[in-house]
Amino acid sequence: FLLFVVPLIAMRLFPEERKSGTIELLLTSPVSEGTVTLGKFIGALGFLATLWLPTLAYVLILRAQTSIDLGPVASAYLAILLIGAYFLSVATFASTLSKNQIVAAILAFAMLIPIFSAGLIEGMATDPKFRSALSYFNLWEHMEEFSRGVVDTRRLVYYLSATAFFLFLAAVSLAAKKETT
DSSP states (O other), X not given: OHHHHHHHHHTTTTXXXXXXXXXXXXXXXXXXXXXXXXXXXXXXXXXXXXXXXXXXXXXXXXXXXXXXOHHXXXXXXXXXXXXXXXXXXXXXXXXHHOSSHHHHHHHHHHHHHHHHTHHHHHHHOOOHHHHHHHHXXXXXXXXXXXXXXXXXXXXXXXXXXXXXHHHHHHHHHHXXXXXXX
8 A cells, every 4th residue: 555655655755846846946945955845844754644544444343343552553553654764755855856856756656666666676685694784674574573463672763763864865966956956
């Protein structure tokens, strides 16, 4: 779901500003490119979170019918939020690179495919060191831990640092666009 929806959410973040001509106003305002990027990212992340809110009804219905352990449920929702933030930061960066919304969505999808497929590539790797490195990027493994209710700080650091890295790249890309305009 996230792999397909996130590029569609982020595809309008910056190309729409360029199309409407408000990017110049945004970039010349007394706020930094990082603030602009972070503001757009938080808005998109809030929208993504609202897409998942109706699924809480399932939890409430199940809880009314039977006793369920809310720990794994809460950690799974945390994982969805973290992966969504990570994917959205990649898509935000892709959005800063393009003037066209469709191109931004395709570029974001193309950038997310290797991230999403790291676990599949890990299974095909023969070199133990390469396999070990890929296991750290394996989203499938991360989700399995979260679904069991395990919230490991290594996973949190991975998602938060990757999100911050791509948001930094988006801000740098905006600053570079500002220099050329």
